[in-house]
Amino acid sequence: MTKTAFQSKRSKDNATGYILIAPWLIGFFLMFLVPMVMSLYLSFTNYTMLNVPKWIGLKNYSRMLTDKDFWQSLKVTFSYTFILVPLRLAFALIVAMILNTKHKGIGVYRAVYYIPSIIGGSIAVSIIWKEIFGNNGVLMSLLGAFGIHQKVSVLGNPHTAIWAIISLGVWQFGSSMLIFLAALKQIPATYYEAARIDGAGSFCIFRKITLPMITPVIFFNLVLQLINGFKVFTEGYIITDGGPMNSTLFYVLNLYRRAFTYFDMGYSCALAWILILIMGIFTAVLFKTQDSWVYYEKK
Amino acid sequence: MSSSVKKRLRSVRFHFLTILLGLIMIYPLVWLLMSSFKSNRTMFQNTFSLWPTEWDILKNYQSGWSGVSGIPFGKFILNTLIVDLIGTAGCVVFSVMAAYAFARIQFVGRKFWFTCCIITMLIPSQVMVVPQYIIFKKMGLINTLISLALPWFFGTAFFVFLIMQFIRGLPIELDEAAEIDGCSRIGIFFRIIFPLTSPAIVTSTIFSFYWIWQDFFQPLVFMSKPQLYTVSLALNLFLDPNSLNNYGGLFAMSIISLIPVIAIFLIFQKYLVEGIATTGMKN
Numbered sequence: 125m126t127k128t129a130f131q132s133k134r135s136k137d138n139a140t141g142y143i144l145i146a147p148w149l150i151g152f153f154l155m156f157l158v159p160m161v162m163s164l165y166l167s168f169t170n171y172t173m174l175n176v177p178k179w180i181g182l183k184n185y186s187r188m189l190t191d192k193d194f195w196q197s198l199k200v201t202f203s204y205t206f207i208l209v210p211l212r213l214a215f216a217l218i219v220a221m222i223l224n225t226k227h228k229g230i231g232v233y234r235a236v237y238y239i240p241s242i243i244g245g246s247i248a249v250s251i252i253w254k255e256i257f258g259n260n261g262v263l264m265s266l267l268g269a270f271g272i273h274q275k276v277s278v279l280g281n282p283h284t285a286i287w288a289i290i291s292l293g294v295w296q297f298g299s300s301m302l303i304f305l306a307a308l309k310q311i312p313a314t315y316y317e318a319a320r321i322d323g324a325g326s327f328c329i330f331r332k333i334t335l336p337m338i339t340p341v342i343f344f345n346l347v348l349q350l351i352n353g354f355k356v357f358t359e360g361y362i363i364t365d366g367g368p369m370n371s372t373l374f375y376v377l378n379l380y381r382r383a384f385t386y387f388d389m390g391y392s393c394a395l396a397w398i399l400i401l402i403m404g405i406f407t408a409v410l411f412k413t414q415d416s417w418v419y420y421e422k423k
Numbered sequence: 424m425s426s427s428v429k430k431r432l433r434s435v436r437f438h439f440l441t442i443l444l445g446l447i448m449i450y451p452l453v454w455l456l457m458s459s460f461k462s463n464r465t466m467f468q469n470t471f472s473l474w475p476t477e478w479d480i481l482k483n484y485q486s487g488w489s490g491v492s493g494i495p496f497g498k499f500i501l502n503t504l505i506v507d508l509i510g511t512a513g514c515v516v517f518s519v520m521a522a523y524a525f526a527r528i529q530f531v532g533r534k535f536w537f538t539c540c541i542i543t544m545l546i547p548s549q550v551m552v553v554p555q556y557i558i559f560k561k562m563g564l565i566n567t568l569i570s571l572a573l574p575w576f577f578g579t580a581f582f583v584f585l586i587m588q589f590i591r592g593l594p595i596e597l598d599e600a601a602e603i604d605g606c607s608r609i610g611i612f613f614r615i616i617f618p619l620t621s622p623a624i625v626t627s628t629i630f631s632f633y634w635i636w637q638d639f640f641q642p643l644v645f646m647s648k649p650q651l652y653t654v655s656l657a658l659n660l661f662l663d664p665n666s667l668n669n670y671g672g673l674f675a676m677s678i679i680s681l682i683p684v685i686a687i688f689l690i691f692q693k694y695l696v697e698g699i700a701t702t703g704m705k706n
Contacts, residue, residue, distance in 0.1 A: 140608045141530025147517035151577020159554035236445045246637040247658040248677035252451045265470040302699045355547045376549045396550035
């Protein structure tokens with residue numbers, strides 16, 4: 125009796141489970157799995173949308189080795205990500221620590237610092253940055269008011285254009301800050317008291333208590349931000365259109381152009397798979413190293 | 424006495440720093456707002472100054488609202504709203520359903536499908552756009568608003584994960600008590616889980632609304648008819664170097680595009696701040 129009741133509950137659970145995930149499953153197949161398999165297949169073909177995909181083996185991948193735009197986009201995306209992520213996280217942590225005190229108005233400050241994060245991806249913000257750092261922009265006119273007349277704006281100079289886009293990324297430190305703030309609040313006050321009684325200084329406390337206690341959150345932020353960094357597109361498209369001299373040609377921007385300017389669909393699918401591979405490697409390496417530096421408190 | 428003076432000083436220093444940083448943070452937005460009040464003629468004189476030398480509020484907003492390529496701006500907003508409402512409705516409802524199943528129901532294959540779900544979170548949508556474009560093209564969905572809502576409609580791994588974490592935080596005894604009282608799984612879902620997870624659902628709804636509202640990449644790929652453009656694409660159309668002379672209109676409509684986002688933030692601040700904070704905690 126109990127056994128059959130158990131069995132019927134089991135099969136009922138199976139049915140309910142699959143009914144509940146059914147819509148997500150449809151989306152998973154239609155919007156994820158089928159496109160992924162298709163993309164993998166197309167990456168081995170020559171396909172322009174007008175012809176029948178023609179199998180060319182690994183040629184798309186070997187073509188990358190000599191493709192200047194590919195290497196340039198890789199270089200740009202790497203420098204963007206590896207400069208932006210540490211800067212943004214350091215900034216987020218410092219501000220979170222400043223806000224993790226007992227003062228009036230913390231809630232207001234927190235909200236103001238967070239607003240750029242929610243609108244950062246919008247076209248409007250990219251337009252602002254274009255006008256701040258471009259010709260006739262805010263920066264040029266400000267420098268001009270001080271008698272410094274530059275010939276080329278930040279966005280016009282291939283050495284500095286990427287920094288304008290990085291600054292836009294740092295400006296959006298808000299969501300990382302909120303995650304850090306929540307983590308800082310969870311550190312028991314007794315730890316700090318004990319350290320103070322033992323005569324530890326502020327920097328020592330930061331290094332020996334605060335930092336180790338928030339390593340799980342640093343790790344989480346790091347994974348999230350790295351993935352986000354590799355995905356950057358809108359900023360490069362709107363603010364600089366990849367220029368000047370391809371100095372802001374981000375990986376996804378290059379992929380987009382290959383696909384929708386040149387209709388080189390097979391090649392752009394190969395580019396997509398290399399991006400997935402790179403992101404996979406970085407995530408895997410981060411997860412591998414986590415034992416050596418991420419501290420999970422045992423409950 | 425001296426310790427209270429010290430405390431005062433520290434508080435002054437704190438507020439000085441935080442207000443200064445706050446001003447830097449909002450300067451770009453205030454600049455955009457004030458520039459949308461400036462006349463086109465004086466737009467780029469002393470660009471850094473916030474105060475307009477010549478005001479042209481009405482003209483800027485009217486000319487911006489009258490749109491681009493003969494299409495009024497209201498049409499772009501309507502397009503975006505349609506996509507956003509359909510996409511968000513599906514995304515949130517289906518994410519909650521999947522989250523409940525993954526969190527509470529022991530069905531065969533649960534672990535496997537959950538792993539699949541997490542994998543989709545790590546793969547950026549940008550790399551899927553090419554095959555999606557080809558599929559949509561074959562199905563005749565290019566240049567339809569449906570093509571913009573579809574990628575969101577079936578739920579998103581991030582929300583499944585967020586809501587699942589929330590459900591896991593609820594005591595399982597609630598489910599068990601309800602089950603003993605003769606409540607079915609579906610009954611438990613609607614009567615217990617759904618109301619109790621409302622903070623996570625509100626957070627997901629707002630984020631979904633934001634992401635679709637501001638999405639640029641997918642519309643850029645899937646849309647080529649200006650009548651079907653979303654707000655992001657319309658602003659991009661304003662930027663076209665061949666026709667860009669109405670900066671006032673561009674800035675005015677940029678402001679309009681940000682208003683819903685910031686208004687929702689101000690109303691639901693609490694949910695967003697807490698929602699983001701918890702995503703980092705229990706992984």
